[in-house]
Amino acid sequence: MTDKPAKPIDDKQEYTPLAKRFLWADSSSAVERVIFYLSVTCTVLFVLDFIIHRHAYAPGEGIPGFYAVVGFVAFTLIVLGAKQLRRVILRNEHYYSPFSVDAENYPDAGLDKQQYQSSVDDTHDVKREGG
Amino acid sequence: MSLLAPPFLYLLAAVLIPVLGSRSRALLLLLVPVFGLISLLSYGYGNHLVIPMLGFELTFVRLDKLSQIFGIIFSIAAFLAAIYAWHVDDKIQQMATLVYAGSAIGGVLAGDLITLFLYWEATAVASVFLIWARRTPASYATGMRYLIIQVLSGVLLLAGLLLHYNDTGSIAFDHLGLVSLGTWLIFIGFGIKCAFPLMHNWLQDSYPAATVTGTVVLSAFTTKMAVYALARGYAGTEILIYIGAIMTLFPIFFAEIENDLRRVLAYSLNNQLGFMVVGVGVGTEMALNGTAAHAFCHILYKALLFMSVGAVLYRTGTSKASELGGLYKTMPVTMVCCLVGAASISAFPLFSGFVSKSLILDASVSNGYYIVWFALVVASAGVLSHSGIKIPYFTFFAHDSGKRPAEAPMHMRIAMIITAVLCVFIGVFPGALYALLPFEVDYKPYTVSHVLSQMQLLCFALLAFVFLMRNGLHPPEERGVNLDSDWVYRKLAPGLMPAIVNAIASTVTSAQSSAKDAVVSFTRRVAGISRPGGILSVNWGVNSMVLIVTVMMLIVLLFNFS
Known part of the structure; x- marks a missing residue:
């Protein structure tokens, strides 16, 4: 199947109403605001832990801030640990070729690609090939 | 009525796929889970469709609250996948989906280990076509790896069930526990499909290789059937x-x-x-x-x-x-x-x-x-x-x-x-x-x-x-590939293969040549003693001949003396 005729869609007026509601994601000031709200939420949740008595089953679970610390530290360690793991196990996309689908394109026969034209430069197309 | 029991309904519908038109097939895929669910809910708790076969009583529908909830969610998953795959016009994928979903439901309704084994293997064989339906050489290779591991799981289940039957005389699929070699083998068979650590790579290898809609279907059944089997048996x-x-x-x-x-x-x-x-x-x-x-x-x-x-x-x-x-x-x-x-x-x-x-x-x-x-x-x-x-x-x-x-x-x-x-x-x-x-x-x-x-x-x-x-x-x-434990059978073992083959080949070659050398040197020696002047070429007198014959007769006599 071939791509449908392209039509320019970077005119924001052409986005559907649902998509327009998310346009803030492209504005750095709005993202800052969201992060601010998240920080406020976290602070409130942390303070609540000192006010509300949580029912605790496991040793240590009842310490105020337990879940906050575990959430932050676990997430950070997982991401940083995964990053180290990648240094060891990342290989080129063609590593298992031709016996794996990693390096092949999905066959067009099973797709219905429809792409609107975009004015944004496709600059990041190929990143570093792993190896 | 029995043909309308959930697993059979799916299998019957799969048989109809080849003769139906494109839209009727998509519609069939949508309707079968609906009727399958109605049929499932119409059964009361207990054993139904108990069919004697080869001296065993096979229970095709065992309904209790545990099998029921899995039957219900499998039906819902099959229905949702059918809506999602409405555009698919591929008889192989549609047939595979029906057989696969039907077998998975059959697996959770199975009341004995033999019936479970039949459906266990059917899910493996049907589901691989959702990977092959991508129709590239790479997906064929991936599908083969998937199939080998899935069938291995089934073979372990079969071996375990035979040993278990030998031990207990029962094929009932109830609580088993890790009490014998047989139940251990069944446990490992379940564990492969449930993607236990180090047995897990078939999952990450194959699901991304399936078709757009195939992966949605695959994600629902195999592993959750294994979870059900573990919950039932262990x-x-x-x-x-x-x-x-x-x-x-x-x-x-x-x-x-x-x-x-x-x-x-x-x-x-x-x-x-x-x-x-x-x-x-x-x-x-x-x-x-x-x-x-x-x-x-x-x-x-x-x-x-x-x-x-x-x-x-x-x-x-x-x-x-x-x-x-x-x-x-x-x-x-x-x-x-x-x-x-x-x-x-x-x-x-x-x-x-x-x-x-x-x-x-x-x-x-x-x-x-x-x-x-x-x-x-x-x-x-x-x-x-x-x-x-x-x-x-x-x-x-x-x-x-x-x-x-x-x-x-x-x-x-x-x-x-x-x-x-x-x-x-x-x-x-x-x-x-x-x-x-x-x-x-x-x-x-x-x-x-x-x-x-x-x-x-x-x-x-x-x-x-x-x-x-x-x-x-x-x-x-x-972009890139991350190695996981499947590296052992995808890279290490195939990589070692030439070295192993070479080692065997060189051992065989050196054994052959040393045997040849031995034969040649033996022949040379024989030739040496048969040459004129050699020990075999000497003219023997009558006296010595008589002596030799006498000695030989004496030896024969000694050996026959007792």
């Missing part, structure tokens, strides 16, 4: 608690750095299975309720996530995070559905994962498994990282890839919206799900403690994400 087996805890943890790291989003979801599926396996291992009524509930919710939100990534693949031709980003602008419905799936799997309050996962966590902590419980809490933060954030963020937001794909087709949107609504419905009204669980439920997920602790965990994990992104510590999405 509830309360302590080793499962630790196996499950490891399963929740290690896939997180791989999911975090994987670039193909369908493989990220496969790792995430593996991690979710870990929660269910812990529930089976704890084995109390509450824990088994947790396992069944989590399987139910998981099938829905995992299908939803595979659907949304599949829709992106369908429109853009890629599911690689490094190639995507900024798609919310033109695929907003897919994006919102993906966010619902992400919130459900991350177990945000008011979404389905929250009401099922907490049953398992509470069951493990209240039975004193504190370390395992802590592992599950850490794993919950990990789930947020790869499924909750990575999937939606790098697909629909993050840096703009410049891709402006059209929104998913109408039928895909309908399938995703229905699934998303179910995820939210279960989260808001958990009572509906709890009523289906195998045991009486006396549990309130929405307590202040519960909601507060979960929100703290998730919000602070989100804060960690912001912190890592801001400081450039979050690993970027990179």
